[in-house]
Amino acid sequence: MPPSASSLLRLISRGVRQQAQNGPLRSLLRATSFNRTEAAPLVDVTSTPIPEITEVFPGLHTHESIYQFSLDHPEEFWGQLARSRLEWQREFQTVTAHEPEKAIFRWFPDGQLNVSVNCVDRHARQDPDRVALLWEKDEPGQEERVTYRQLQDEVCRLANVLRASGVGRGDRVALYLPVSPLAVTAMLACARIGAVHSVVFAGFSADALASRIQDAGAETVITADQAVRGGKVIQLKQVVDAAVAKCPSVRQVFVGSRTGAQVKMGPKDIALEQALSGEGTECEPAVQGAEDLLFLLYTSGSTGSPKGVAHTSAGYLLYAATTHKHAFDYQVGDVFGCVADVGWITGHSYVVYGPLANGATTVLFESTPTYPDPGRYWETVSRLGITHFYCAPTALRLLLRYEDDWVTRHDRSSLRMLGSVGEPLNHEAWHWFHDLVGEKRCTLVDTWWQTETGGIMISPRPSAPGAPVLPGMPMRPMFGVKPVLCDPNGGVVNGEGVGGALCVGSVWPGIARTIYGDHKRYLDTYFAPFPGYYFSGDGAYRDQDGHYHITGRMDDVINVTGHRLGTAEVEDAMMEHPDVAEVAVVGFPHEVKGEGVYAFMVLKKGTHASQDQITDDLKKLVRSKIAGYAIPETFLVCPGLPKTRSGKIMRRILRKIAADKPEELGDISTLADPSIVQTIVETHSKNR
Ligand code: PRX
Numbered sequence: 001m002p003p004s005a006s007s008l009l010r011l012i013s014r015g016v017r018q019q020a021q022n023g024p025l026r027s028l029l030r031a032t033s034f035n036r037t038e039a040a041p042l043v044d045v046t047s048t049p050i051p052e053i054t055e056v057f058p059g060l061h062t063h064e065s066i067y068q069f070s071l072d073h074p075e076e077f078w079g080q081l082a083r084s085r086l087e088w089q090r091e092f093q094t095v096t097a098h099e100p101e102k103a104i105f106r107w108f109p110d111g112q113l114n115v116s117v118n119c120v121d122r123h124a125r126q127d128p129d130r131v132a133l134l135w136e137k138d139e140p141g142q143e144e145r146v147t148y149r150q151l152q153d154e155v156c157r158l159a160n161v162l163r164a165s166g167v168g169r170g171d172r173v174a175l176y177l178p179v180s181p182l183a184v185t186a187m188l189a190c191a192r193i194g195a196v197h198s199v200v201f202a203g204f205s206a207d208a209l210a211s212r213i214q215d216a217g218a219e220t221v222i223t224a225d226q227a228v229r230g231g232k233v234i235q236l237k238q239v240v241d242a243a244v245a246k247c248p249s250v251r252q253v254f255v256g257s258r259t260g261a262q263v264k265m266g267p268k269d270i271a272l273e274q275a276l277s278g279e280g281t282e283c284e285p286a287v288q289g290a291e292d293l294l295f296l297l298y299t300s301g302s303t304g305s306p307k308g309v310a311h312t313s314a315g316y317l318l319y320a321a322t323t324h325k326h327a328f329d330y331q332v333g334d335v336f337g338c339v340a341d342v343g344w345i346t347g348h349s350y351v352v353y354g355p356l357a358n359g360a361t362t363v364l365f366e367s368t369p370t371y372p373d374p375g376r377y378w379e380t381v382s383r384l385g386i387t388h389f390y391c392a393p394t395a396l397r398l399l400l401r402y403e404d405d406w407v408t409r410h411d412r413s414s415l416r417m418l419g420s421v422g423e424p425l426n427h428e429a430w431h432w433f434h435d436l437v438g439e440k441r442c443t444l445v446d447t448w449w450q451t452e453t454g455g456i457m458i459s460p461r462p463s464a465p466g467a468p469v470l471p472g473m474p475m476r477p478m479f480g481v482k483p484v485l486c487d488p489n490g491g492v493v494n495g496e497g498v499g500g501a502l503c504v505g506s507v508w509p510g511i512a513r514t515i516y517g518d519h520k521r522y523l524d525t526y527f528a529p530f531p532g533y534y535f536s537g538d539g540a541y542r543d544q545d546g547h548y549h550i551t552g553r554m555d556d557v558i559n560v561t562g563h564r565l566g567t568a569e570v571e572d573a574m575m576e577h578p579d580v581a582e583v584a585v586v587g588f589p590h591e592v593k594g595e596g597v598y599a600f601m602v603l604k605k606g607t608h609a610s611q612d613q614i615t616d617d618l619k620k621l622v623r624s625k626i627a628g629y630a631i632p633e634t635f636l637v638c639p640g641l642p643k644t645r646s647g648k649i650m651r652r653i654l655r656k657i658a659a660d661k662p663e664e665l666g667d668i669s670t671l672a673d674p675s676i677v678q679t680i681v682e683t684h685s686k687n688r
Contacts, residue, residue: 052325053463056084063463070479071506077480078107078509082318086357087122088113089287092314098507100532103523106291107315107509114285115294115313116155116192119356121285124148131361133181134335136380138228138367143384146181148359151188154181154276156283158189161275165252167220169194169286172296174218176200176209176240178227179366182256182272183342184352186222191294191313194286195220198296198308201343202227202234204627206242208306212298213247215308216516221250222272224258230368237263244268290314296516297345299451300566301525302537302555308516309345309451316454317357319510323455323478324354326463327447328388328417332359335414337386339365339377339395344563345451346421350390354455369395374402378410378437389437390419392562396429397592407436418444421456422562423594424550430471448474448550450536451564452526454510457481458548473549482506483548485540486530495542501554502540503533556651558587558595560629567651570597570632573625579607579614584641584649585632588658598658599632600680602640611637634658636687640676642668653677657684 053066057080060066070077075095083091092111098104123130128149135144146154167173173195177183183199190197198216200209213221221244227234237255241264244250255263256272265271294313298306324330336355340346342364355362363386369377377399381389399406418438425433425446434444448458458474458481461467467476477483485493485500493500511534515522529535539551553559556567567585574583582602590596603614615635622631642650650671656664662681668674 056080063467066463067477067479071482074480074506078318081322082108082111082314082509085321086113086314086318087118089117089285092290096507100507103514103519103527105315105507105511105513107312107318108290111290111314112287113290113314113317114192114288115317115353116159116188117285118317119188119191119353120148120152120155123356123359124152127359130359132356133184133364134361134384135181135364136366136384138231138371140367140372140376140379141383144181151181151185153281154185155188155192156281157276157279158185158272159192159283160279161254161272162189162195162220163193163283164279165220165270165275167193167195169288170293171195171220172198172216172218173220173222174198174200174209174213174216176202176221176223176236176243177256177342178202178224178229178234178236178258179342179347179351179364180224180258181364182222182224182258184356184364187295187342187348187352188356191288192283192285194288194292196293196295198298199343199348200298201341201627202236203341203343203629205624206239207246207625208627209239209243210246211305212308213243213250215298215305216296217249218247219249219251221253222256223253224256225261225263226259228259229366230371233259233261241266288313291513295348297348297451299345300557300564300569301521302557302566303568304566306566306569307518307521307525309512310514310516311454311510312513315509315511317353319455319508320349320354321357323459323510324350324360325358327445327456327459327461327478328390328419329443329461329465330355330358330360330388334360334387334416335363335385336360336388336390337363337365337381337384338388338390338419339363339369340390340392340421345449345454346390346392349455369399373406374399375406375410378407378412381412381415382410385414387414388417388419389415390421392422393420393425393429394423394561394592394594396420396433397426397594400429400432401592404436412437412439415442418442419447420444421447421449423559424552425472427472434471443469445469446472446474448538448548452512453504453508453536454512457504457508458483458550470547473543473547475547477548478508480506480508483540483542484533485542486533486535490530496544496546497542499539499541499551501530502536502538502548502550503530504536505533558597560587560590560595560597561593563629565597565626565630567597569626570599570622570630573622573630574599574601574618576625577614577618577621579603579609580618581605582641584651584654586651586655586658588633588655588660590633596634597630597632598634598636598654600636600638600641600654600657602638634687636680636684638676638680638683640673640679642677642680643672644670645672647672654680657681660688 079095090112092108097106133146254272296308338350460469460475462478482505484505541549570585587595
C-alpha cells in the first residue's frame, strides 16, 4: 500500500530533520548543546539495584558504583564475571596480559574453554527442552523450533563431519548461508572443533565472497542450495560455484538443503545432509585457549579491501553475553528477537553468541520487513510471543511510511524491550517505534557499537532497569567502557557540551584483537590516530548531561541501510569500466537508507557508449564486485572533479553538492580549477 498523505508529510519534515542530524561532524563540533525538548526528567540512575551483578560483587549495589569499579578494577570486574558466567575447561590465573604499545590485548590468556559448550551443552544439560532457536522462515506461519538438546546434537553431528573431512583447529571455514538453524549450527560446529568461521553475508557477490575466502585462506565452504528472502529465490550455490572457481585454496564445499532444489554438484561438492546422516551426536569439544580465534568477519574500511576483523574466544563471548544480559535486561524465559542477518556482527553477537551463552530463546528471522506485507515484523512478534525486538533504523524508516494499522492490528503485548542498532535513530523513527510499536510502555534502547567492538558499547540502560531513556542517542557507556572524545590534534576534549572523535580509553574483553593477516593495519587504523586510545572512526557529542550522541563517520565509510561501505570499494569497482576515467563516491543523506551512494565520474574522451548504457554497466559491475546495496543512487557525469593543486579530490565539496547544500561549499579558491565546482553544481541540479 502506498504511503498516506499524512505519512508523506511526515517524510518531508523528517527529511529536513534528518539532514540536520546526519550532517558531518564538523557542524556538530560547533554546536554547543542539543535540543532536549522531549527530555524525560533526569533521574539518578545510581539508586537502581542490579541484582545479577550484586550477586557477583556483594559490595556493589548501584550502576554508578559498578561502572566506576569496572573502570578502576577491570581485572577484578571482568575476572569475576568470567568465572561466574562462563564454564571453563581450565580456569585462568591471569586476567589480562596486554601490550598496549603493540596493540596486543589478551584476556584470560592461560584459561581454556570451548565456546560451543558454553552456548549449548551447559544449557542442554540443565534444561534440554528449552527452545534455543526459533526459526522464522521467509513464509509466515512456518516457524520451526530447535531445543537446546537438538541443537547440541546437530552441532556435534556437523562438527564430526568437519573433523572427519580434515578440518582442524585454527582452520578457517567460510559460511555462505541463509539465516537458518544450519547457519548457527555451522558457526558452533566450527567453535566445537576449534576451527575459525568466517560468515559472509549471503547478499554479497561471488567476487566479494571469493576475496574473503582468499584473504582468510579458507579451504572449506559451507553453503546451501538456495536461499529464499521476501518470496524471492537466491541461487546461493551458483554464487559459491563462481567464487570457488577463483579460489584454488578451497578443497571442499558442503551444500546444505534449504529448498531441496536440484543443484549442480561438482567434484569438490559434498551433500551435507548425506554427510550428517553418517555421523553421531557426540563430539568431544576441542580444548581451546581463551585467546584462540573464534571468527573472522569482514567489514569495510575507508581504504582498500575489506578487513578481516578477528575475534577470539573467551573475551568476546563474555562481552557478548554480559551486554546481551544488561543492555537488554534479558531474563530467563524471554524470547529474544534480533532480526539482523547472521552475516553481520549484530547477528553474531545478538542472534547467536550473546543469547545462546545466556541460555535464551533466540529468533532467526529469514525474511524482510515488508514480506508479505509491512506488518510482517509485528505479526511475527505476536505469533512468536517476542519480548525483545532489535532491528535497524532503516527498517523503521521504511515501515513508518505505511498506515499505522499495519502495526496496531497485531497484538504486541508480549514486547518489553525495543532496540536499534547500526545507524543514528532519528527522532521520528524513535517516536514511531517507542510510541506506536511499543505503546510507550516498552523501553527503547539505541545501541552504539561496531564489528570491531564485539558488543554494545554505549546504550541507554547499560545496567540499571530504571534509568530514563531519551530519544535519539545511545547515552551511557557500558561497564568497562570509558568513552573519550579527542580533537583533531590528538588532545582530549573534556567537559560537557563538547564534540570530538569518539575513542575508548579502556580495554574491554570484546575488542577485536587484530585484522587477520595485517596487524599493522589494525594498529594504524584504530590506535595510531589518537595514541593511547581506540579510535572508532565515528564522531560523537557529549551533551550537558554527559550523554553521548553519535554524529556519524569521520572517514570515507558510509552507512547504507545500516551496512558499512567503503567509498573506495565502490570506486575500485567502477574504475574497472573501460569508459570511466575518474570517479569519486560519497555518501548523502537518504530518508530511508540513512545514507545513499552518490558517484561523480569523468568519462574517457572519445567513448561511444551512451550514458545510460554506461550507467547500466556500472550498476552491474558494482553488483557483481560487491553487492546490490552498494549500487549508487546517482551517477553524475562531470567534465572534471574538484581537486587541490596537488591533485587530491576534495570530497568535502562533493559531499555538499550530493547533499544539496551548494551554499555550504566554503572556500574553493585553493582548488586547481575552481570553475569546475559551478559546472558540477549545475549538472547536479539538472539531474535531480
Ligand atoms: O558509524 C557507526 C554506525 O555503524 C558503524 C559500525 O558498523 P558495523 O561495524 O557494520 O556494525 C553495525 C552494528 C553494530 C559505527 O561506526 N552505528 C552503529 N550503531 C549506531 C551507529 N551510528 C549511530 N547510532 C548507533 N546506535
